[in-house]
Amino acid sequence: MRDSMISPKKFAKTTKSPPKGFKTSNDFFNFVFKDKKMIWMGQNTNHLLQDSLITDAMVECVNSGEYCKYPPPEGFPELHELILNDLGLENDFEMMITAGGTESLYLCINEIMKADMNMVTCDPGYLIIDNFASRFANQVISVPIYNAECNYKLTPHLVKEYMDENTKLISLIDPLNPLGSSYTKQEIKELAEIAIENDIYLLHDITYRDFAQDHHLVAKYAPEHSLTIYSFSKIFGMAGLRIGGIIANPHLLNSIRKVLINDLGTNVLSQKAAIAALKSKRQWIDSIKTQTRNNQHIIKKAVDQVDGAFLPVYPSDGNMMAIDLKETGIDPQIMADYLLERKIFIRQGAYTSKLFGDRYIRLSFSVPQYQVKIFAEKFLEAYEALKL
Numbered sequence: 552m553r554d555s556m557i558s559p560k561k562f563a564k565t566t567k568s569p570p571k572g573f574k575t576s577n578d579f580f581n582f583v584f585k586d587k588k589m590i591w592m593g594q595n596t597n598h599l600l601q602d603s604l605i606t607d608a609m610v611e612c613v614n615s616g617e618y619c620k621y622p623p624p625e626g627f628p629e630l631h632e633l634i635l636n637d638l639g640l641e642n643d644f645e646m647m648i649t650a651g652g653t654e655s656l657y658l659c660i661n662e663i664m665k666a667d668m669n670m671v672t673c674d675p676g677y678l679i680i681d682n683f684a685s686r687f688a689n690q691v692i693s694v695p696i697y698n699a700e701c702n703y704k705l706t707p708h709l710v711k712e713y714m715d716e717n718t719k720l721i722s723l724i725d726p727l728n729p730l731g732s733s734y735t736k737q738e739i740k741e742l743a744e745i746a747i748e749n750d751i752y753l754l755h756d757i758t759y760r761d762f763a764q765d766h767h768l769v770a771k772y773a774p775e776h777s778l779t780i781y782s783f784s785k786i787f788g789m790a791g792l793r794i795g796g797i798i799a800n801p802h803l804l805n806s807i808r809k810v811l812i813n814d815l816g817t818n819v820l821s822q823k824a825a826i827a828a829l830k831s832k833r834q835w836i837d838s839i840k841t842q843t844r845n846n847q848h849i850i851k852k853a854v855d856q857v858d859g860a861f862l863p864v865y866p867s868d869g870n871m872m873a874i875d876l877k878e879t880g881i882d883p884q885i886m887a888d889y890l891l892e893r894k895i896f897i898r899q900g901a902y903t904s905k906l907f908g909d910r911y912i913r914l915s916f917s918v919p920q921y922q923v924k925i926f927a928e929k930f931l932e933a934y935e936a937l938k939l
Contacts, residue, residue, distance in 0.1 A: 571888065583896050590922045593896035595728060595759075595871045597917040599839050600788035608827035609820045617823075622816035625808075626796065630822055633829040634781055634796060640770055645804045648817045652758050652782035652795035657683050659778045659797060660720065662807045663752055664688040668719040673705040675729055675873070675904035677756070680722050689717065697730075697907040703864050704732040707741035714745075720752050721745075723769065726759040729903040729913035731867025736767045743772035752803075753777045758795075761786035761836060762843055762917075763868035774800055778807075783821070785870060785917075786839060787828045794821040839917070843870050846916040846923040850874075853927035857934045863911070870917040873900070874930075877910045880939040886912055889933045895926055 573579040583589050591598060612618060625631075626648025635641045649655045660680070664670060664687035672681050674693045684691045694713050696705055704727055714721070723742065726733040734742075746753045746769075755769045755777055762785070769777040779798040784790040794817055797807060847867055854860050859878030876883055883899035890897055901908030916923055 570884070570891075583891075586894070588894050590895045590918065590925060592914040592916065592918060592922075592926060593898045594790065595785060595869070595915040595917075596790040597785055597788040597839070597870060598919065599842050599917050600786075600835060602828065602831050602835055604827045604831045605787075605824050608823045612820050612823045618819045620819070622819045622822060624811070624814045624816050626817060627822055627826070630826050630829075633826060635798065637829055637832070638768060638770075638779070638781075638798065640768070640779075640798060643774060643800060644770065644798055645801050646781075646796050646798040647804065647808070647811070648794065648796045648822065650795070650813055650817050651784060651793040652756065652780050653679060654812065655780045655782075655795050655797045656680055656754070656756065658807050658810055658812070659754055659780070660684050661687055661810045663720050663754075663778075665719070667717065669715070669717045670720045670722065671705075671710060671714055671718055672722040673724070673727070674906045675727075675900070676722070677724055677728050678903060678905070680724075680754075680756075684720075684722075688720075692718070693905070695906055697863070697904070697910070699863075702732060703727070703730050704734065707738055707745060710742065710745055714749070714751075718749070718751055720754055722754045722756070724756045724758075725766070726763050726867070726869040728759065728869060729871055729873050729898075729900075729911075730864045731759075731869040731872050732864045733763050733765075733868035734767065736765075739767040739769055740772050743769050743776070746773045746776035751776065754780065756780040758782040758785055759869035759871075762840060762870045764866075766868075770798065775803070778803065783825050783828065786836070787825070789821065789824060789828070792818065792821040792824060794818065794825055842920065843917050846918070846920055847872060849920070849923050849927050850914075850916060850930075853930050856931060860934070871913055871915040873911040873913050875911045879934065881934070881937045883909065883912045885937060886933055889937060890926075890929055893929050895929055897926075 569576045569579050631646050660683045669690035670684040670688045671692045673696045681691050692713050694709050753769045760766045770779050782795040861875050887899045897914040900911040
């Protein structure tokens, strides 16, 4: 009898494996989401922003019944203007709103990559980028960057070393998830020069930009060769609202419009919240950055008490960091499981690295300080319980 099952595509792969005790990743995430006592440090989400203007904007949208209508397919022009102003990219750039930064990444990779091209990414990194690229590119070149020599980032030197005549797109996550490393102005300029000289594109994912002490946009130095990925999930605390965007020059954005998936627009409530958040940003941004800086100091003090553990990048320019456990002899997954049983949700390294996942755990620290202190206490407790 002929098999009626649909054969999986050759590129079909997942970056999410269910933890022990859960049948699927969805079951696991449903479990942690529904546990109201869980300390949420596993997905780089921001739980510090308390801005009534944002919630008021969504309530007003619901009360008005505006959610019954489709919004403009590429987002409200007012939101475009606010985002471009936020980045200082008002002139010669256009943008479209998407259902989160991940959708933006998919659209860009889908349009740019062809079967005879390759894409340069890094490991550790956001593995879903490699997953997307594998669907459209001839090859995904994942550069190992987990070492102090390159300061734990995809440097201009490494890009030159690993790229070839078929390279068309370079992924630049800045600051980098999961390590929190970021780029100097000189490094950004050098990367921009590489893109211009070789007629390739830089996919600049700036999701964690606002947590950094200093940040520089590739778009300002290579406007014709850059795609900037914007997200409201992190600094704006809107991960569950799923809203982001793509910024590029008009010619390049017109090309991406051809592969637009959501041609009926992005969630109206999300867009109204995003507009309110950008308008109030100056009122709360410094407070968020101060709290996250203070929180990572608490984590470092705990890590410094553990023989063999260290922070590859400190201070982090994101709202997350990695804790290397290799020399402690503790498996990152076992550490994650131990903490989960004590209502602390973090991630083991394999979630963000194929090569170095057995070395570290990743956790975010944009949560209330008392929760970070609980993590620090339980981390030290876990070390004593799990060390060989």
